[in-house]
Amino acid sequence: MSQTETESGDRRVAFFGGSFDPPHLGHLAVARATRAALGLDTVLFAPVGAQPLKPAGSTAGYEDRLAMTRLAVAGEPGFTVSLADAPKTTGAPNYTLETLERMRAELPAGCGLYCLMGADSLAGLREWHRAAEIPFVAPLIVASRPGQGLNNLQALLPAGLTMETAVCAELPASEIEVRCYALVNASGQRTAFYLLPGLDVEISASQIRESARTVDGGLGAGHALLPDAVSAYIRAHGLYR
Secondary structure, three states: OEEEOOOOOOEEEEEEEEEOOOOOHHHHHHHHHHHHHHHOOOOEEEEOOOOOOOOOOOOOHHHHHHHHHHHHOOOOEEEEEOOOOOOOOOOOOOOOHHHHHHHHHHHOOOOOEEEEEEEHHOOHHOOOOOHHHHHHOOOEEOOOOOOOOOOOOOHHHOOEEEEEEOOOOOOOOOOOEEEEEEEEEEOOOOEEEEEEEEOOOOOOOOHHHHHHOOHHHHHHHHHHHOOHHHEEEEHHHOOOO
């Protein structure tokens, strides 16, 4: 796959997009749990260039976020970095649907593509560009977050989609709870939807950025929330001061 820093013979690949501003231990914990629970071959960490719903942009620039993400995933089995959501030369925003469609076209035949997101992203999914089409390009895997209510999933879905309980078939043996559903659109098309309800990872990127402003360049409390290499990068480049 031309925009991914890995060979592309994988059978089950999850796209994990986001600001990664900075990438932290919560991101890694979610990706590890998801990979184990769903038997994924690869989780692609894809820092986004320009998010349409965040016109102010990220705090750190794309190149810094990309460098930190590479440091965060280094040595992690099954984790790699994707450039699929890199900034566009035109300055246009990055739309998840378009990114996934492009990735789907580049993947080998028979390779499964999924879209991994946190419950906070699911809560805002209705506002995304052509949101109802996204699960049919790449089935959604949603990881819970503390304080993010998931009792009424139907209310969070884009208009035109309904949800049904489904049997979790062909998943590996794991201690991580997975709930399986089917999403159905107005045309009757069906696609899988996976929920990991027990991943209450407390870490947030805004918490880390605030720590870097108030403590010596990302040391102290912030250091405990970051991979060591990422914390060192933040200090060395004076980010989030």
